[in-house]
Amino acid sequence: MFANALEKEIVETVAAATVEALGPGAEPDAIPALLTELVAVAEGILEHQAPPERPLDCRSGCNHCCRAPVEVTAPEVLALAAALLKRPKGLADLVEAEPRCPLLDRDGLCAVYDSRPFFCRASNSMDVAACQRGADVPIWPAWWSVHRHVQGGLLFGIAELGREADRLDLRPAIAIALSEPRAAERWLAGERLFESALLPSGTRWLNILQGR
Ligand code: SF4
Numbered sequence: 583m584f585a586n587a588l589e590k591e592i593v594e595t596v597a598a599a600t601v602e603a604l605g606p607g608a609e610p611d612a613i614p615a616l617l618t619e620l621v622a623v624a625e626g627i628l629e630h631q632a633p634p635e636r637p638l639d640c641r642s643g644c645n646h647c648c649r650a651p652v653e654v655t656a657p658e659v660l661a662l663a664a665a666l667l668k669r670p671k672g673l674a675d676l677v678e679a680e681p682r683c684p685l686l687d688r689d690g691l692c693a694v695y696d697s698r699p700f701f702c703r704a705s706n707s708m709d710v711a712a713c714q715r716g717a718d719v720p721i722w723p724a725w726w727s728v729h730r731h732v733q734g735g736l737l738f739g740i741a742e743l744g745r746e747a748d749r750l751d752l753r754p755a756i757a758i759a760l761s762e763p764r765a766a767e768r769w770l771a772g773e774r775l776f777e778s779a780l781l782p783s784g785t786r787w788l789n790i791l792q793g794r
Pocket of ligand 1: 645647648649652683684685686691692693694695698699702
């Protein structure tokens with residue numbers, strides 16, 4: 583089920599933290615607080631990994647990887663919606679133009695960079711020219727794996743709580759989170775809000791959940 587002991591440990595640790603943070607009685611503020619905690623968990627693990635073969639080529643303003651579908655979980659989408667609504671500019675400077683992510687602003691920057699999903703955090707490249715070509719991008723595998731397994735642990739945790747534990751497509755999911763009144767409260771109460779934003783089944787995280 584897991585490629586190594588670290589992957590298993592990450593998923594189990596994150597799932598336990600998720601169950602503790604988002605269990606019965608959790609308030610909406612618990613969602614971004616948990617995600618902040620999980621970002622620190624990922625960064626702490628990466629400090630102990632062997633460095634990449636060569637420096638990462640990722641830079642502020644580079645957004646080649648913001649043109650592919652983004653896989654998110656419900657807590658991440660709800661935290662993104664909360665972050666967007668707290669921005670002084672709100673949604674005013676965002677650009678809706680596929681295939682760009684709808685959370686890129688007019689300057690090509692992520693409007694919610696500090697709250698970006700783990701899928702986006704996992705993305706990395708050692709060669710921006712390969713990103714421009716859109717093929718054979720050399721990545722730091724540890725960076726990708728740690729963030730993706732943190733996201734997997736989130737799914738395990740919310741499945742344990744009996745909540746909506748599916749992989750979602752960011753584009754329709756963020757529209758739902760922003761348009762549904764009291765989305766975070768309702769999701770925490772067990773309502774399935776994101777049915778129309780599901781990604782196709784049969785992917786790795788669903789397989790892991792189904793194989794428990
Ligand atoms: S959420 Fe931010 S980092 Fe992720 S794809 Fe969208 S703009 Fe890029």
